[in-house]
Amino acid sequence: MDNVIFDFNGTLFLDDKYHFRAWEKIYEEISDIVFTHEIMNNMSGNNNKKIIHNTINPMLTEQELLYYSERKEKLYREACRSDGAEVKLTKGAVELFEYLKEKGIPFTIASASIKKNIDFFFEIFQLEKWFDKDKVIYDNGNYKDKRNMFIDAAKIIGSSIESSLIFEDSSSGIQCACDAGAGSIVAIGNKEKFKRVEDKIDYRIEDFTKFDVGILDK
Numbered sequence: 380m381d382n383v384i385f386d387f388n389g390t391l392f393l394d395d396k397y398h399f400r401a402w403e404k405i406y407e408e409i410s411d412i413v414f415t416h417e418i419m420n421n422m423s424g425n426n427n428k429k430i431i432h433n434t435i436n437p438m439l440t441e442q443e444l445l446y447y448s449e450r451k452e453k454l455y456r457e458a459c460r461s462d463g464a465e466v467k468l469t470k471g472a473v474e475l476f477e478y479l480k481e482k483g484i485p486f487t488i489a490s491a492s493i494k495k496n497i498d499f500f501f502e503i504f505q506l507e508k509w510f511d512k513d514k515v516i517y518d519n520g521n522y523k524d525k526r527n528m529f530i531d532a533a534k535i536i537g538s539s540i541e542s543s544l545i546f547e548d549s550s551s552g553i554q555c556a557c558d559a560g561a562g563s564i565v566a567i568g569n570k571e572k573f574k575r576v577e578d579k580i581d582y583r584i585e586d587f588t589k590f591d592v593g594i595l596d597k
Contacts, residue, residue, distance in 0.1 A: 382538035390548045392469065402414055405454070409435055423549045473509075476508075480509065485536040485537060489545075514535045529545060540561055544594065554576055564580055565590065566584075568585070
């Protein structure tokens with residue numbers, strides 16, 4: 380593997396609780412349904428507008444869908460800020476960034492996050508120490524799913540997807556990495572999350588302290 384692509388949310392930043400707080404508020408504002416972790420677990424792979432339309436309120440106009448989609452992300456950022464110093468990158472991530480820099484291995488981020496969130500992450504985590512923001516692939520409205528995001532991420536750092544090692548935390552993201560033709564896929568998180576795509580995964584870790592950098596030589 381000669382390059383590395385990181386998913387962000389749930390991979391470099393374990394942020395489920397902040398998404399939960401934000402969605403909980405949205406549900407309170409436009410639905411009579413009580414938001415639960417089970418509901419959130421079923422959201423994986425869908426964008427905010429689709430989630431709001433399909434699972435919260437199908438009667439909203441396009442303008443209202445856009446408003447609540449953006450509001451959810453604003454609430455998410457506020458929830459993150461409210462935790463201050465407790466908001467940190469996943470354990471071992473910084474050490475892996477430093478290792479990749481030292482070895483001259485190109486790496487970037489391919490995230491389904493919107494631009495405002497990417498800017499927010501660069502601000503609170505000082506990501507410019509390791510990443511070129513202009514080479515981060517994010518949801519600019521042109522991507523149907525993460526398959527082409529991963530392909531473009533490899534291209535933008537001068538590599539090919541076939542030689543990419545991709546870190547992902549969601550089943551849908553892992554499927555997209557596989558469909559893109561990734562050289563190697565590392566799942567991050569609890570084994571139970573990946574039953575549907577376990578045959579697509581090459582390695583699984585709980586955090587980056589568990590990652591064997593020797594894998595990059597394969």
